Amino acid sequence: MPFxxxxxxxxxxPQQLRALIxxxxxxxxxxxxxxxxxxxxxxxEVPPTHWAAGDVTLAERAQS
Structure with a gap:
């Protein structure tokens, strides 16, 4: 069973997620x-405040 x-x-x-599936x-x-x-x-799905790269969250990066 592939996962x-x-x-x-x-x-x-929801349409984009359905297309991805x-x-x-x-x-x-x-x-x-x-x-x-x-x-x-x-x-x-991960909120932008919970995803970081290089100690900068996606939310912080979007504010820059």
Whole structure:
């Protein structure tokens, strides 16, 4: 059972997230021949205050 986990900054529309799920599922099916109903996709949305690089959060970076 293929499992795909994606972390994204919050802010995508439900339609964008749905499109991502479909594209990831299709990519797994096409690349390794997995049965579509066996593919699992989990998307975790992270607030910009909880995601940092180089000790600067995405929220702080957006204010600069």
């Amino acid at each position: 795909v986990q994606v972390s994204l900054r919050e802010g995508r529309t 479909s594209a990831l599922t299709d990519a797994v099916v096409d690349s390794i021949g997995a049965a579509k109903d066996s593919v699992r996709v989990v998307i975790t």
